Amino acid sequence: MHAEFVQLSLTPILIGIFASVACALPGNFLILRRQALIGDAISHVVLPGIVVAFLLTGGVASMAMMLGAAGAAVLAVLLIEAVKRLGRIEPGAAMGVVFTSMFAGGVLLLEQSDTSSVHLDVQHALMGNLESLIWFKAKGWHSLADPAALAALPDELPRMALVCLVVVALTVIFWRPLKISTFDEGFARAIGLPVAAIGFGLVVTAAVAAVAAFDAVGSIIVIAMFICPPAAARLMTNRLEAQVLWSVGFAVLAAVLGYVFAGYGPLWFGGAEAVSAAGMIAAVSGLILGLACLFGPCRARVGQGRDPAEA
Secondary structure (H helix, E strand, O other), rough: HHHHHHHHHHHHHHHHHHHHHHHHHHHHHHHHHOOOOOOHHHHHHHHHHHHHHHHHOOOHHHHHHHHHHHHHHHHHHHEEEEEEEHOOHHHHHHHHHHHHHHHHHHHHHHHOOOOOOOOHHHHHHHOOOHHHHOOOOOOOHHHHOOHHHOOOOHHHHHHHHHHHHHHHHHHHHOOOHHHHHHHOHHHHHHHHOOOOHHHHHHHHHHHHHHHHHHHHHHHHHHHHHHHHHHHHHOOOOOOOOHHHHHHHHHHHHHHHHHHHHHHHHHHHHHOOOOOOOHHHHHHHHHHHHHHHHHHHOOOOOOOOOOOHHHO
C-alpha cells in the first residue's frame, strides 16, 4: 500500500500543492489590489507562446515551452499596462482586450500549424496532466533516499518546487513594500517606494507561477488558486499576515483533498472511473470559498473595500 502511494500519488499531490501555494501567495495581493482576474488572463495568454515555441523548435521540450509561455505572459502584462495607460481605461477592460486578442491569436496559430504529432489541445490546456505525473521507479518511502530513483522523478516536481520556493522567498523579501503599496499607494509614493515597479513585479511573479503550473495542472487550477484560497482567507481574518497563512493552508487542503476525492470519490458513490484531479481540486477550492462566505468571521466586510486594520 505504501509503495503504491509513493509511486502513484505522492508526486501528483506534491506538484498540486506547490502549484497551488505558488499561485495563492501572489493571489492575496492581486485580490487586495482588485486585480484578481489577471491570473485568469495570464493562464490563457500563454497559448500563443506555447505554439510559437513549438513552431520554432519543432518539439514540445519543457524548457522551450516554458520560455515561450513566459514570454507571452510578460508580453501580456506589458500590453495590459500599455492599453490601460494609452487608452485611459480601467484595468479590467485592458485585460479583456489583451486576453481575447492574444488567445484568439494563439488559436489561429494552432489552427494554421501542423501540431498533429504532438499533444497540444484544449483538454491539456484546461486540465493539465496531473494524474500522469507518477514516479515509476519508486518502490516505497526508501526511494526518497535512492539517487537512481530520485533521478526518475517527473520533471514537473523539481520545477514546481523551485518556483514555489522563489515565490515564497520574494514574498518574504518584499513583504513590507508590497504591504504598504497595496494598502496605501499614496503613502508608499511619499516615502519613495517605486509603486509602479512593485506592481509590475507582483504581476510578473504571478505570471511565472501561472506559467510553471500551466503544463502540469492546466489553467483551471491556476485560475482557482489565484482567487479561491486568498478570497476565502480574507473572510477569515483582519490581518494580512494571518490572511496569507490561511490562504496557504486552504491551498494545501484543496490540493490534497481534491486529488483524493478525484481518485476515490467516485468509487465511494459507486462510480467506476476517477474524475479529473485538476477539476476536483478547483471544485474543492470553490467549496472552501463557499464555506468561508457562509461562516467566515469577517464575511461582513465583503464589498466594504480595504480594511485599514489589515495594514
